[in-house]
Amino acid sequence: MTKPLILVSNDDGITSRGIRVLVDVMKQLGEVVVVAPDSPQSGMGHAITIGNTLRLSEEEIFQDVLAYKSSGTPADCVKLAKHYVLKDKKPDLIVSGINHGSNTSISVLYSGTMSAAIEGAIEGYPSIGFSLCDYSSQADFSHVENYVYQIAKQVLEFGIPKGVALNVNFPPKRNEALKGIKICRQARAKWQEDFEERYDPNGRKYFWMAGNFVNFDKGEDNDEWAIANNFAAVVPCQFDMTAHHAIAQINDDWDWEGLKTSI
Amino acid sequence: MTKPLILVSNDDGITSRGIRVLVDVMKQLGEVVVVAPDSPQSGMGHAITIGNTLRLSEEEIFQDVLAYKSSGTPADCVKLAKHYVLKDKKPDLIVSGINHGSNTSISVLYSGTMSAAIEGAIEGYPSIGFSLCDYSSQADFSHVENYVYQIAKQVLEFGIPKGVALNVNFPPKRNEALKGIKICRQARAKWQEDFEERYDPNGRKYFWMAGNFVNFDKGEDNDEWAIANNFAAVVPCQFDMTAHHAIAQINDDWDWEGLKTSI
Numbered sequence: 441m442t443k444p445l446i447l448v449s450n451d452d453g454i455t456s457r458g459i460r461v462l463v464d465v466m467k468q469l470g471e472v473v474v475v476a477p478d479s480p481q482s483g484m485g486h487a488i489t490i491g492n493t494l495r496l497s498e499e500e501i502f503q504d505v506l507a508y509k510s511s512g513t514p515a516d517c518v519k520l521a522k523h524y525v526l527k528d529k530k531p532d533l534i535v536s537g538i539n540h541g542s543n544t545s546i547s548v549l550y551s552g553t554m555s556a557a558i559e560g561a562i563e564g565y566p567s568i569g570f571s572l573c574d575y576s577s578q579a580d581f582s583h584v585e586n587y588v589y590q591i592a593k594q595v596l597e598f599g600i601p602k603g604v605a606l607n608v609n610f611p612p613k614r615n616e617a618l619k620g621i622k623i624c625r626q627a628r629a630k631w632q633e634d635f636e637e638r639y640d641p642n643g644r645k646y647f648w649m650a651g652n653f654v655n656f657d658k659g660e661d662n663d664e665w666a667i668a669n670n671f672a673a674v675v676p677c678q679f680d681m682t683a684h685h686a687i688a689q690i691n692d693d694w695d696w697e698g699l700k701t702s703i
Numbered sequence: 704m705t706k707p708l709i710l711v712s713n714d715d716g717i718t719s720r721g722i723r724v725l726v727d728v729m730k731q732l733g734e735v736v737v738v739a740p741d742s743p744q745s746g747m748g749h750a751i752t753i754g755n756t757l758r759l760s761e762e763e764i765f766q767d768v769l770a771y772k773s774s775g776t777p778a779d780c781v782k783l784a785k786h787y788v789l790k791d792k793k794p795d796l797i798v799s800g801i802n803h804g805s806n807t808s809i810s811v812l813y814s815g816t817m818s819a820a821i822e823g824a825i826e827g828y829p830s831i832g833f834s835l836c837d838y839s840s841q842a843d844f845s846h847v848e849n850y851v852y853q854i855a856k857q858v859l860e861f862g863i864p865k866g867v868a869l870n871v872n873f874p875p876k877r878n879e880a881l882k883g884i885k886i887c888r889q890a891r892a893k894w895q896e897d898f899e900e901r902y903d904p905n906g907r908k909y910f911w912m913a914g915n916f917v918n919f920d921k922g923e924d925n926d927e928w929a930i931a932n933n934f935a936a937v938v939p940c941q942f943d944m945t946a947h948h949a950i951a952q953i954n955d956d957w958d959w960e961g962l963k964t965s966i
Contacts, residue, residue, distance in 0.1 A: 485749030485778070486812045494898075494910040515748070515813075519896045519912065546825065548944050549749045550778075558944075562809065562893050590962050598956040601949045621962060623953050625945040630825050633782045635757075647757040649782065676949035681811050681821075682888040686864045686939035690886050693861040699853050699884060 444470035444532035444596050447560075449517045451481040451539060451552025454501060454509045458538035461581040462570065463502050465588045466535060469596065473531075474507035475521040477514060477552075482541070484552040486559075487513045496520055514556035522563055533596055534560035537570035537608075538588065540579055544571075544609045544663040544673060545627040545655070554607055558679055561605035566595050569605065573667055574612035583618060584610040587672050591621070600676070607675040611667050622671045627662035629655040707733035707795035707859055710823075712780045714744040714802060714815025717764060717772045721801035724844040725833065726765050728851045729798060732859065736794075737770035738784040740777060740815075745804070747815040749822075750776045759783055777819035785826055796859055797823035800833035801851065803842055807834075807872045807926040807936060808890040808918070817870055821942055824868035829858050832868065836930055837875035846881060847873040850935050854884070863939070870938040874930050885934045890925035892918040 446466045450459040454476040466472045478495070495511040508525055510517050514536065521531075536556035543551040553569045560567030570588055572579055591608060600606060607626075611618065633651040640646055655664050666673035709729045713722040717739040729735045741758070758774040771788055773780050777799060784794075799819035806814040816832045823830030833851055835842055854871060863869060870889075874881065896914040903909055918927050929936035 480754055483751045483753040485747070485751070485818065487748040487750040488746045488813050488912065490746040490912060491743055493901075494912060496908070496910060516912070520898065520910070523896050524898050524910070546942065549821070549942055550751050555748065558812070594957045594962070598958070601946065601952055604946045604949045607944075623950050623957075625947060625950065626943055628943075633786050635783065635787050638756075645759070647759060647783070647787070649751065649753060649757060649779070674953070675944075676946040676953055677944040678946035678949075679809065679812055679944070680889055680891075681870075681938075681940040681942070683864065683867045683939040683941035684888060686867045686941075687886050687888065689864055690937070690939055694857045695861070699857070 445529055446470040446472050447521050447531040447534045448472055448474045449476045449514055449536045449556040451477065451484060451514045453477050453480045454499060454507065456540065457577060457579065458540050458572065458581065461585065462535060462538050462588065463505060465585055466592065468589060469592055470532065472505045473525060474502060474505055475517045475525055476509060477517060478509040478511055481513055481552045483550050484513045484555065485550050486515055486555040488515050489513060496524065514552040515559045518556050518559040531565050533592060534565050534567040535570065535592060538581060539571035540577060541575040542571060542573040542609055543569065543607060544667060545629040546631065548607055548626060548677060557605040558677065561603060562679060566600045567605040568592065568595060569607050571609045572612065573609060580613045583613045587618065604676045604678055607677050609663055609667055609673045611670050614670060616670060618672060619670045621674055622666040623674045624666050625662050626675050627655060627657040627664035629653060629657055629664060708792055709733045709735050710784050710794040710797045711735055711737045712739045712777055712799045712819040714740065714747060714777045716740050716743045717762060717770065719803065720840065720842065721803050721835065721844065724848060725798060725801050725851065726768060728848055729855065731852060732855055733795065735768045736788060737765060737768055738780045738788055739772060740780060741772040741774055744776055744815045746813050747776045747818065748813050749778055749818040751778050752776060759787065777815040778822045781819050781822040794828050796855060797828050797830040798833065798855060801844060802834035803840060804838040805834060805836040805872060806832065806870060807930060808892040809894065811870055811889060811940060820868040821940065824866060825942060829863045830868040831855065831858060832870050834872045835875065836872060843876045846876045850881065867939045867941055870940050872926055872930055872936045874933050877933060879933060881935060882933050884937055885929040886937045887924050887926050887929050889938050890918060890920040890927035892916060892920055892927060
């Protein structure tokens with residue numbers, strides 16, 4: 441039996457600790473190819489490089505693994521992997537991460553890690569983004585390795601519904617062992633930003649964005665609840681942004697007669 | 704009666720033709736404040752600036768309008784507007800655009816224009832992204848000005864369901880007048896990329912991303928159909944990425960016994 445082909449990317453860059461852990465786990469499940477950014481791309485959302493050039497070069501960084509680094513975003517990396525690196529070979533699984541930091545709730549929109557997974561789902565491949573809710577570059581991933589393995593194995597075995605990518609977040613390492621996995625929904629929360637004003641050596645003003653995560657969600661079926669209660673949170677994500685429930689409402693609310701006469 | 708406060712942003716940059724048209728139309732409806740990128744940010748998706756500094760400076764570019772340019776992304780601009788420029792003043796409407804180029808279908812994910820509108824919706828403000836399906840920097844916006852006015856007026860008057868931003872796309876100027884407005888869903892389509900390989904003067908390889916838009920959607924209730932048939936397409940968008948239908952399926956499909964014993 442041929443081994444499954446597994447494409448690995450991330451947003452913290454090809455030298456991060458998280459991608460090394462992910463590559464090591466995936467090597468136990470299949471043949472691994474890496475295409476990842478050459479520098480940190482956190483917060484890049486679903487950005488792609490359209491007004492600029494892209495670099496891509498092979499990098500001997502992981503043992504027995506074909507790896508490329510790119511100047512592009514995580515979404516660019518998946519596109520380059522598909523059309524340039526893998527060409528006619530189709531990956532059986534695309535995994536992104538393991539991110540150093542949470543991608544729960546609304547952060548899925550800003551997440552470079554998840555943009556690689558969503559890009560994979562758009563292309564029709566089973567795709568998973570993994571994140572650890574610990575921002576340290578030296579984060580301890582030891583409590584999640586077996587979970588990453590098991591979740592990827594489930595996906596290779598049972599697949600994921602079409603057009604869906606999994607957003608998997610793990611609690612930081614605590615004294616207590618992880619309690620298990622919750623398949624859940626994105627929590628209703630947002631970031632409350634704060635801009636810190638500073639002056640550069642030439643006296644010109646600049647800003648640092650900082651912020652606090654504010655959770656409005658009282659439910660127990662969401663990813664924030666799962667993380668707070670020491671479960672791994674698995675949110676199936678899709679890329680139809682349509683607010684289907686709002687179509688009828690807007691059709692009802694708007695004054696179409698007014699629109700017709702004045703347009 | 705106080706005039707409505709309207710925040711304007713975009714992704715093509717503060718000097719683009721599209722934002723000038725948008726500012727002129729919005730001035731007929733309220734008091735306008737502009738916070739927009741200082742350079743083109745197309746394809747930035749929902750990127751934010753977290754590992755780098757941000758610049759923001761006042762710019763006398765529109766007549767009788769307070770305007771700021773920023774080094775940040777469209778989402779950054781809305782955050783800076785809320786927390787720094789407007790402070791305690793709450794906008795009655797946030798508009799982004801008018802983008803030079805289509806943001807229909809899957810492009811909503813890659814769109815900087817829409818990320819500003821989605822960011823507005825996350826913050827709880829009625830928000831609209833406007834795009835013209837014409838990529839030319841000298842695009843003719845004359846056929847859409849009254850539509851932009853009417854749609855913004857409807858939203859100021861009737862609001863938008865909570866947590867929803869409108870993605871409005873207009874067909875390019877054709878001989879025939881626009882047929883009207885369709886409230887519709889995001890078409891099922893994707894970009895089929897192609898990477899053009901070139902060599903720089905030092906002999907090092909680089910790539911340009913190019914691509915064709917591939918529409919799989921046979922429906923007549925989607926934004927691609929609307930544009931092809933010379934309607935303005937209005938898609939209500941939301942920011943819950945959860946594939947709610949997939950939660951039960953994954954709970955059913957996965958071998959939880961296996962997960963329990965091996966984790």
